[in-house]
Amino acid sequence: MAKRRAVGNPLALAVLSGLLLEPMHPYEMGRRLKETGKDRNIKYNRGSLYMVVEQLRKAGFIAEQETVRDTARPERTVYALTDTGRAELYDWMRELVAVPEHEYPKFGVALSLLGVLEPGEAVELLGQRLVALEHEAAGITADIAGAKAQGVLWVFLIEEDYRLALLDAERRFVTTLIAAIGAPEYVRAWQDAMGEGTPWSADER
Known part of the structure; x- marks a missing residue:
């Protein structure tokens, strides 16, 4: 603790x-x-x-x-x-x-409540996040390369390497999640759980 x-x-x-x-x-x-x-x-x-x-x-x-x-x-x-x-x-x-410490990122909160979103919308939003993650990762990669070119010692860049590793892991996670949410079996399960007439359904948004 x-x-x-x-x-x-x-x-x-x-x-x-x-x-x-x-x-x-x-x-x-x-x-x-x-x-x-x-x-x-x-x-x-x-x-x-x-x-x-x-x-x-x-x-x-x-x-x-x-x-x-x-x-x-x-x-x-x-x-x-x-x-x-x-x-x-x-x-x-x-x-x-x-000592690892549990943190409470906002994305974790969103994931815990992701089921309230209609699958098609969730896939669309996660796709937008994926694009943003890729853009951020590209920027960090460029910053690291620029700093190294200027002779900055690697130990002074490790927090950026860590951020990049987290982004890469999140990109892989989001890519897998998009495929899972878009799968027909999940869509059917969501419709059964939420009901065809749910206000979150794609036809009624």
Whole structure:
């Protein structure tokens, strides 16, 4: 079972990881998240980043190191990782890598209720999803190739490889599902279960 964290936002983990390299102010943290592509997996904005930084400070995981004064910019507080924060980072990372955790994707919800859709419509919608998945996979493949061409080390691209593997698995699953839902025996079973006069039937939509 996953441990309850003092600051459980995934953005907090990214901040702790960034500060492992060197002390930074929040603006620099955000810039590096974008530069390294981590913003593709961790949603945030300026407000949420500053909020997480303050939560980490209160939890004792990071501490103010200095305030940088610049005539061209407002004051910026530089934060450093504490020993407690370093321990939290490694403990959290070890848990995430080693311990599977059940997640609740929206597509899983849709699949659990797929039987309410008329088979023909379900096949059509799944076909649209398949096209979208193929388009997304192509974009990721191109991004990975571009990054590798620029000399980016493979370990900094593994989250993209993971996303691509998930997309490939989902594409295979959806392709098989389309064939199963479109099969005459499923259509007959659905009609028997839902009734010919169901408001979900193709003739009455």
